[in-house]
Amino acid sequence: MTGNLYHNRKAQWAVYIAIFAALALLPFFADNPFTLNQFARYIILALTAVSVSLVWGYGGILSLGQGIAFGMGAYGMAATMQMQFQDPESDPIPTFMLTNELETLPTIWEPFWSTPIGLALAVGIPTLLFLFFGYMMFQARVAGVFVAIMTLAMLAAWYAVVYDMQPFTAGFNGISPPNYFEIFGTSIDPYSTTAYWICVGFLVVITLASKFILHTKFGLIVQSMRDDPERARFLGYSVAYYQTVLFTISGFIAACAGILWVMITQYVSPTSMEIVLSISMVIWAAVGGRTSLLGAIIGAFLINLGQSYAGDEFQTYWTIILGIVFLIVVLFLPKGLTGLFELIIGKFSRATNGTGTT
Amino acid sequence: MSIHDFWTPFSLFPFLNSLFIGISLASIFFIAALGLTIIYGTMGVINMAHGEFIMLGAYTTYVFQTFLGVPFLICLPIAFIALAVIGLVIERGIIRTLYQRPLDTLLATWGLSLILIQGIRIIFGGEPKYVGVPSWLDFQIEANFIHLSGVRLFIIIFAIVIGAATWFLMYKTTMGIRVRAVMQDKEMAASFGIDANKIYSITFAYGAGLAGVAGALFGALKTLFPDMGSGYIVEAFLVVVVGGIGLVGSMFSAGILGELSSIFSYFTNETFARFILFTLVVVFLRFRPQGLITDGTTRR
Numbered sequence A: 001m002t003g004n005l006y007h008n009r010k011a012q013w014a015v016y017i018a019i020f021a022a023l024a025l026l027p028f029f030a031d032n033p034f035t036l037n038q039f040a041r042y043i044i045l046a047l048t049a050v051s052v053s054l055v056w057g058y059g060g061i062l063s064l065g066q067g068i069a070f071g072m073g074a075y076g077m078a079a080t081m082q083m084q085f086q087d088p089e090s091d092p093i094p095t096f097m098l099t100n101e102l103e104t105l106p107t108i109w110e111p112f113w114s115t116p117i118g119l120a121l122a123v124g125i126p127t128l129l130f131l132f133f134g135y136m137m138f139q140a141r142v143a144g145v146f147v148a149i150m151t152l153a154m155l156a157a158w159y160a161v162v163y164d165m166q167p168f169t170a171g172f173n174g175i176s177p178p179n180y181f182e183i184f185g186t187s188i189d190p191y192s193t194t195a196y197w198i199c200v201g202f203l204v205v206i207t208l209a210s211k212f213i214l215h216t217k218f219g220l221i222v223q224s225m226r227d228d229p230e231r232a233r234f235l236g237y238s239v240a241y242y243q244t245v246l247f248t249i250s251g252f253i254a255a256c257a258g259i260l261w262v263m264i265t266q267y268v269s270p271t272s273m274e275i276v277l278s279i280s281m282v283i284w285a286a287v288g289g290r291t292s293l294l295g296a297i298i299g300a301f302l303i304n305l306g307q308s309y310a311g312d313e314f315q316t317y318w319t320i321i322l323g324i325v326f327l328i329v330v331l332f333l334p335k336g337l338t339g340l341f342e343l344i345i346g347k348f349s350r351a352t353n354g355t356g357t358t
Numbered sequence B: 001m002s003i004h005d006f007w008t009p010f011s012l013f014p015f016l017n018s019l020f021i022g023i024s025l026a027s028i029f030f031i032a033a034l035g036l037t038i039i040y041g042t043m044g045v046i047n048m049a050h051g052e053f054i055m056l057g058a059y060t061t062y063v064f065q066t067f068l069g070v071p072f073l074i075c076l077p078i079a080f081i082a083l084a085v086i087g088l089v090i091e092r093g094i095i096r097t098l099y100q101r102p103l104d105t106l107l108a109t110w111g112l113s114l115i116l117i118q119g120i121r122i123i124f125g126g127e128p129k130y131v132g133v134p135s136w137l138d139f140q141i142e143a144n145f146i147h148l149s150g151v152r153l154f155i156i157i158f159a160i161v162i163g164a165a166t167w168f169l170m171y172k173t174t175m176g177i178r179v180r181a182v183m184q185d186k187e188m189a190a191s192f193g194i195d196a197n198k199i200y201s202i203t204f205a206y207g208a209g210l211a212g213v214a215g216a217l218f219g220a221l222k223t224l225f226p227d228m229g230s231g232y233i234v235e236a237f238l239v240v241v242v243g244g245i246g247l248v249g250s251m252f253s254a255g256i257l258g259e260l261s262s263i264f265s266y267f268t269n270e271t272f273a274r275f276i277l278f279t280l281v282v283v284f285l286r287f288r289p290q291g292l293i294t295d296g297t298t299r300r
Helices: A009-029 A033-058 A066-085 A095-099 A107-113 A115-139 A145-164 A193-215 A217-227 A229-234 A239-265 A275-288 A293-309 A312-332 A336-356 B014-043 B050-068 B072-093 B102-124 B150-172 B174-184 B186-191 B196-221 B230-243 B247-267 B270-287
Strands: A181-183 A186-188 B140-143 B146-149
Touching: A009 A033, A009 A193, A009 A293, A033 A066, A033 A193, A033 A217, A033 A239, A033 A275, A033 A293, A066 A107, A066 A115, A066 A145, A066 A181, A066 A239, A066 A275, A107 A115, A115 A145, A115 A239, A115 B270, A145 A275, A145 B102, A145 B230, A145 B270, A186 A193, A193 A217, A193 A239, A193 A293, A217 A229, A217 A239, A229 A239, A275 A293, A275 A312, A275 A336, A275 B102, A275 B230, A293 A312, A293 A336, A312 B102, B014 B050, B014 B150, B014 B174, B014 B196, B014 B230, B014 B247, B050 B072, B050 B102, B050 B196, B050 B230, B072 B196, B140 B150, B146 B150, B150 B174, B150 B196, B150 B247, B174 B186, B174 B196, B186 B196, B230 B247, B230 B270, B247 B270
Parallel strands: none
Antiparallel strands: A181 A186, B140 B146
């Protein structure tokens, strides 16, 4: 074992396992269901940070539109849960539609009668949209700042639609399904340990799968394109193809997070597609360390924990503090907190290894 | 900026009227985007805090007008100077360290905008503030299908003035030549003895100053609140990316986007118009990523 322990594959896996185990065991220490629900929320937000880390930290594509997938997943899930509550015979139309003077169920709501189809749509539509949108962008060799602007514009456009289509989306008020999410005949109480573990399960599986993908040839090519897309193109790789696939994967992850979010909060509103939320996801990844999946998770956790536990007096200044922290990270720690950690570990391993540095 | 503010359903030619609305909308887009495009064109910096610079300009006007009784017309240069100074400080303090990392300027300025929004909220509170419209602007022009308020007319004229002044500075002064030289090739310009860093500072300050003036103008039109800036930023970006870098491009794209926006609004409604417009922009960029017009001073 030479050099920086941070880069040691075994050490990395050990840290991943330790952190995931700590998350999974949390219910045994926190018996308060509200705390558990809070942590489930952080885990879901951490999932969005993982999607950002994947596409931005490893792919070099700064997407400010992760909220599109997150929001679409969330709305799909909300529609599914709403229709689970409705009765096809006596009460087929959700209340908010009645107050918006709709007399029949809109056609786009019909598939959500079925839970499996509803879930498939909730995750499938945003994934397909990201596939299409990514293909459009990367085929035209849109890169860098322009990707950020285009994703931002797309997000603003979808926000406008969701906000405006009052009869279909309940507009500004959002949808709050009255019942828990029901699957395989059991309803999932968002404050239960089961719900929490489902979220942890998603985080673990998706993070490990992402980490695995990054170690395959695909992952290595993607990372080479982040560092020098021109050279990768000259070597004969279709940059557009790899970027589109990566972008689509990140959309899929964000959509999963949106679905879980509604399962845990039983509520969705246009805020899920606000610019602020999407940029917050980028902030989490940046503060934690965008070139580390675990870093992104930790960043999301730290910032959201900080936000929740900042006192009322403190809350006024929280945004300023967040802004300052973010500025400092961008200016001095481009690799985020994990980058700092890498530096410290590097110093430490050099000191103990003596000649082992390379 | 709401189109329905001066919507006249019973005018003779509502559609033509909406074209006129488009012009006033375009002026606002143009003013909001001008500083942004100059900063991006020269330095490659995406200034996410531009909307907040506009907001600061509006609040500066509010302070000077309400507490010090300064006339509106004098507030405009004050807002320009105030924001130019702030811009200079920000360029020296934050932007300067990030020239090698253009994407990170986007993030850093976003962090900055968080600080500015919350700072203003702490100082002035979240409730809306008003900048009084000067009495000499408080008139309406109504003839057949034209229906324009004095303030909007003033904004259209002012956009022309700002555009002309910027054109003059960029194309008719030595400083402008230097700025354009740095835009085209920083290293080459530097080897001819142009202090590129100084040009960067001046450009950023000027761009910020323009945002300040824009904010002062919007103050006369709209209520002020701390996060008003985010309402302009996406549109302003679109003007920049659609137009390509440069004065002429922004003018055209602001005009086109303003007109399209009001035409779509005429047929559907304001939010849906936004969706159609943004989607069109994304499709447009797919086929022409460099933007509409790329004049000689394009940097990438």
